[in-house]
Amino acid sequence: MMKRLVGAVGLLGFLTIVFDLSSHATNHGGWWLRIPGFFILFGLVGCLFLIIGAKALGQAGLLKDEDYYDRH
Numbered sequence: 001m002m003k004r005l006v007g008a009v010g011l012l013g014f015l016t017i018v019f020d021l022s023s024h025a026t027n028h029g030g031w032w033l034r035i036p037g038f039f040i041l042f043g044l045v046g047c048l049f050l051i052i053g054a055k056a057l058g059q060a061g062l063l064k065d066e067d068y069y070d071r072h
Contacts, residue, residue, distance in 0.1 A: 013037070016040060017036050017037040017040070021036050
């Protein structure tokens with residue numbers, strides 16, 4: 001099941017990059033619009049940042065010991 005999901009996401013990413021390269025739309029924006037698949041990488045890095053940041057925040061102060069409420 002997981003291999004199928006990863007394969008489907010990879011295929012969609014590949015098709016998005018192929019479509020991005022084959023479209024001849026003029027870019028009226030910044031330099032990042034000239035990089036094929038930029039927003040795929042931007043979204044991936046953003047998701048990884050959120051996951052790692054949430055894990056670090058949880059371990060830094062939100063996570064309590066198992067007997068936290070028994071001691072207080």
